[in-house]
Amino acid sequence: xxxxxxxxxxxxxxxxxxxxxxxxxxxxxxxxxxxxxxxxxxxxxxxxxxxxxxxxxxxxxxxxxxxxxxxxxxxxxxxxxxxxxxxxxxxxxxxxxxxxxxxxxxxxxxxxxxxxxxxxxxxxxxxxxxxxxxxxxxxxxxxxxxxxxxxxxxxxxxxxxxxxxxxxxxxxxxxxxxxxxxxxxxxxxxxxxxxxxxxxxxxxxxxxxxxxxxxxxxx
Ligand code: DC
Numbered sequence: 001x002x003x004x005x006x007x008x009x010x011x012x013x014x015x016x017x018x019x020x021x022x023x024x025x026x027x028x029x030x031x032x033x034x035x036x037x038x039x040x041x042x043x044x045x046x047x048x049x050x051x052x053x054x055x056x057x058x059x060x061x062x063x064x065x066x067x068x069x070x071x072x073x074x075x076x077x078x079x080x081x082x083x084x085x086x087x088x089x090x091x092x093x094x095x096x097x098x099x100x101x102x103x104x105x106x107x108x109x110x111x112x113x114x115x116x117x118x119x120x121x122x123x124x125x126x127x128x129x130x131x132x133x134x135x136x137x138x139x140x141x142x143x144x145x146x147x148x149x150x151x152x153x154x155x156x157x158x159x160x161x162x163x164x165x166x167x168x169x170x171x172x173x174x175x176x177x178x179x180x181x182x183x184x185x186x187x188x189x190x191x192x193x194x195x196x197x198x199x200x201x202x203x204x205x206x207x208x209x210x211x212x213x214x215x216x217x218x219x
Pocket of ligand 1 (some may be wrong): 007029030031033034090093094097098112122124125126155174178
């Protein structure tokens with residue numbers, strides 16, 4: 001199953017819970033781009049150095065451990081779950097994910113991870129590129145205002161002092177980069193069901209996605 005959509009549309013919370021209720025594995029592909037971005041930052045690789053970034057992306061061991069609720073992300077054996085969530089790494093991941101070489105390395109691994117089936121994979125290009133034959137495809141979206149407000153609340157809860165205006169600008173920047181990059185731009189697959197969560201609670205969004213699954217699997 002593929003769940004794609006723009007930043008802060010609620011993909012992770014929804015995908016994780018949908019996976020849990022279906023008894024499927026959950027895979028957050030954004031975490032993979034984030035792990036590459038963190039490794040690049042730490043090793044002092046310039047974000048415009050496509051060749052070195054590609055080599056790094058091919059060589060970095062990225063592993064997921066634990067349950068869908070408490071899943072951890074390991075990069076070369078180190079637990080980077082928290083380190084990859086900083087605003088700096090969000091920005092770097094957005095840049096790193098525009099590189100074709102990095103994308104190819106990640107997509108190849110994601111296909112291997114999904115090969116056995118029984119997985120809810122979350123990202124930007126899952127329904128269009130990674131798993132074009134996914135049984136169920138959902139494009140989860142929400143208005144810019146709703147997404148900025150949610151991300152703002154999340155950052156405040158983590159103790160980061162940012163204004164709503166700043167967060168809105170960052171979300172807009174990320175949307176622009178995701179939607180206009182030459183390689184695998186963010187867009188709904190032709191056979192994806194669009195779920196707009198602007199006016200939905202988390203529980204309602206989960207129910208809406210489970211309803212898509214029910215309809216697809218009955219069809
Ligand atoms: O979903 P996220 O914010 O954790 O993703 C981090 C970055 O990686 C984001 O800028 C978009 C990019 N990304 C991507 O290009 N393709 C994916 N399948 C997943 C994430």
